[in-house]
Amino acid sequence: MSNIRVLLVDDHDMVRLGVRTYLLTEPDVEIVGEANSGELGVELVQQVKPDVVLMDLVMGGIDGVQATREVLAVYPQTKVLVLTSYLEDEKVLPALEAGASGYLLKTVLGDELAIAIRKVFHGETVLEPQVAAKVVANLQKPKPVAPVTDLLTEREMDVLRLIGQGMTNQQIGETLYIGIKTVKTHVSNILAKLSVEDRTQAAILAIRKGWVDGESKKG
Structure with a gap:
């Protein structure tokens, strides 16, 4: 079986270094590129065609939500797994609505991140428990009918x-x-x-x- 091709998109060098260092120990994961902005991430997706994009949300230029939309527009075969420090509703729900297959916090353990990458690669949805609770709460809210x-x-x-x-x-x-x-x-x-x-x-x-x-x- 071929490796899972992963692209890292995060504007913090140390975050990318830490994630890359751990994922390099996983035999079935291959880092095919890194981007320090949403714009560069979208460009690289077209070039390297990753299986999974690890996407930060708050970056200079276009944010991770918009980058997720653009990534899936140019290469819908890829899966976007959000990896962020933010748990606010205004970040969580737009990211999922944009098409992200998963949402994890940067406090996640290395082995949990690797498992999440494999799951989204195989078509599953992976949500931080706190994120899942927010999604359920939002679904339970009565939705006004838009004119x-x-x-x-x-x-x-x-x-x-x-x-x-x-x-x-x-x-x-x-x-x-x-x-x-x-x-x-x-x-x-x-x-x-x-x-x-x-x-x-x-x-x-x-x-x-x-x-x-x-x-x-x-x-």
Whole structure:
């Protein structure tokens, strides 16, 4: 079996040194690169294509949350394992929402870190117990239903209103003075954001909710 290829992203040299020194003792782990910033981390991911990225959260430039999004955008095959000193809600939940497969504190023991790397590599989620408790608490909170205006952009609302009026993509494009490809992009975004499968369902939902009773903007 080939080694698990790991990229270290942390702006503290001593942290990277300590993590690298320990992981070099693990026979199935290979350090394929190091980055001292989120931006460099994203660049290196494209170059070395790691299996797992150990990601710090608070760094100069883009933070670890944004870096996680960009890493998974350019190389979705990799797994991001957050390794940070921060346990605040404003760090934990955004990191997981960005696609991180795990969240550990830097107080973790070396053998626990190695085990976590193997787990996320194999598709498991690894959370510090305190982090897991925060996730559970957040899931238990009642979620307010966002108004459609918070889900869709103004232009997507324009397109949705015209879909509700039964217009084709061609007619929508002519009405809003936009290209057919742009219309298709808006329609795809609308379906995804409203969690419906097709434009008919979107139109029914829009009419039922009263979202299509206004006049569409042009231009």
